[in-house]
Amino acid sequence: MSASMLACPAPAKLNLFLHVTGRRADGYHLLQSAFQLIDRCDTLDFRVRDDGQILRTNDVTGVPAETDLVIRAARLLREAAGRPELGADISVNKNLPMGGGLGGGSSDAATTFLVLNHLWQTGMSRSRLMELGLQLGADIPFFLFGRNAFAEGVGETLSPLETANCxxxxxxxxxxxxxxxxxxxxxxxxxxxxxxxxxxxxxxxxxxxxxxxxxxxxxxxxxxxxxxxxxxxxxxxxxxxxxxxxxxxxxxxxxxxxxxxxxxxxxxxxxxxxxxxxxxxxxxxxxxx
Incomplete structure (x- = not known):
């Protein structure tokens, strides 16, 4: 299998508002927010491998490859597909600050789900990818949702939202x-x-x-x-x-x-x-x- 997609965008988000409305028994906070996509992005390069190896091919300051959400997302997708032979070389080009509230790491993971689902031809639906993404982080489902959203729950209950073109x-x-x-x-x-x-x-x-x-x-x-x-x-x-x-x-x-x-x-x-x-x-x- 030989395929690649380069300079794949992982856009940032802004929370137009963010209210904390409660707390669940498991400690997670209940939120309401409006998620807004913006055109400031990280970019990722993907090249398919057929030897089962999933590798990040560049260093990301402060993020070891083993704990990177990008690598974890790729492995989770492969596991869910039941295809251990699938692999990829992934390069992560950071433009968004870490710890900035822009969702950069979550967006990188969502782009990984979207692109590898396409390149590996695993055929998973958006809703299935959102289920997988939630296992790794509460913001990931939004980036897989595909458009701006009104969010509830821990951020995973999403409704389409039209926002200002500004x-x-x-x-x-x-x-x-x-x-x-x-x-x-x-x-x-x-x-x-x-x-x-x-x-x-x-x-x-x-x-x-x-x-x-x-x-x-x-x-x-x-x-x-x-x-x-x-x-x-x-x-x-x-x-x-x-x-x-x-x-x-x-x-x-x-x-x-x-x-x-x-x-x-x-x-x-x-x-x-x-x-x-x-x-x-x-x-x-x-x-x-």
Whole structure:
């Protein structure tokens, strides 16, 4: 078997809001969120092998190959397919910061599921891939879902959501936020009122509505003043907030030139960039429902 797919995108996500509504008996937190795909991506290269070896062919700082979600996803897919002879060489080209709340590792894993399901011709449906992805991480099913979504449960219950076609300015405050610090904090709000998908503003009003908040932001900013500084600075231009469990901070703009103007004023101590909203995952076509 000889096949390859190169420069496969693994897009970032933003949480347009993130509410913690409760906690299950097993300790997992119940969430509600709006997941937004953006066109800032990692990229991955895949080359099929027929000797059963699954190898990451490059180093990723801070991520040993054996614990990389990409390798774990490939092995899980092969196991589920019952095809021990399947293998792949995988190169992971990181562009998204780790510990940034952008879902980079989860997106890399989802792209691995999508591409190898296609190259290995295992024929698994999107829903089956989402089941496998949930075994590795709560954000992975979203990236396999194929489009923006209203999320509930631990993040795995997804409904399609139309979002604004806008631009985002994103700041990387330069700190790594361990998720465990946020979710174990006594200061974390765990009883936000449950909302319905119909409560979320339609695409024409999302930028101006300032709907919701990120319940994790208060904890993160107390532990990491760099995040608080980024939120305060970006809030001069609109409704700025942290994404996920941090550390990245974002603000939405209706026009690209508005985003450009903000970037021109950005303090040099931060890495920052703009990204365009996407409605669908660029690899959604690789699998059926």
């Amino acid at each position: 631009w985002f300015v994103v700041i990387e405050p330069g700190v790594f936020v361990p998720t465990s610090i946020i979710f174990s904090s006594n200061q974390l709000t765990r009883d936000s009122k449950v909302v319905r998908i119909t409560d979320f503003p339609d695409a024409t009003n999302q930028i101006d509505s300032g709907f919701g908040r990120n319940d994790l932001e208060m904890v993160a900013t107390r532990h990491f003043p760099e995040i608080a500084e980024a939120v305060k600075w970006l809030s001069k231009f609109g409704n700025a907030r942290m994404t996920g469990s941090g550390a990245c901070v974002f603000c939405a703009f209706k026009q690209e030139d508005e985003a450009d103007e903000v970037l021109k004023q950005m303090p040099s101590r931060w890495k920052s960039w703009k990204a365009k909203a996407m409605q669908e995952h660029p690899l959604a076509h690789l699998t059926s429902a």
